Amino acid sequence: MAKKNENRAPIGLKCSVCGNIIRPTEKNKKNTVDKLNISKYCPKCRQHTEHKETKN
Numbered sequence: 001m002a003k004k005n006e007n008r009a010p011i012g013l014k015c016s017v018c019g020n021i022i023r024p025t026e027k028n029k030k031n032t033v034d035k036l037n038i039s040k041y042c043p044k045c046r047q048h049t050e051h052k053e054t055k056n
Contacts, residue, residue, distance in 0.1 A: 007031075013051035015042040021054060 007030045013023040020042060027036060036053040 011036070012054045013038065013040060014054045015045060016050045016052055018042065018044050018049075020044045023051070027053070 005028075007028050008026045009029050011025060011027055012021050013025065013036070014021045022042065023040065036051075038051050039048050040051045041047070042049045042051070
């Protein structure tokens with residue numbers, strides 16, 4: 001059996017416009033040390049907005 005990768009941390013993505021926390025995901029702490037800022041679709045705003053990383 002494969003071990004769970006210890007470098008991956010669970011995070012959530014928060015919409016910068018409405019503050020809705022969506023998209024629970026993981027990121028590699030070793031390769032990506034900065035916080036993520038990704039343009040994603042927000043179903044509450046019904047448009048593409050910037051999502052910032054939050055702790056899960």
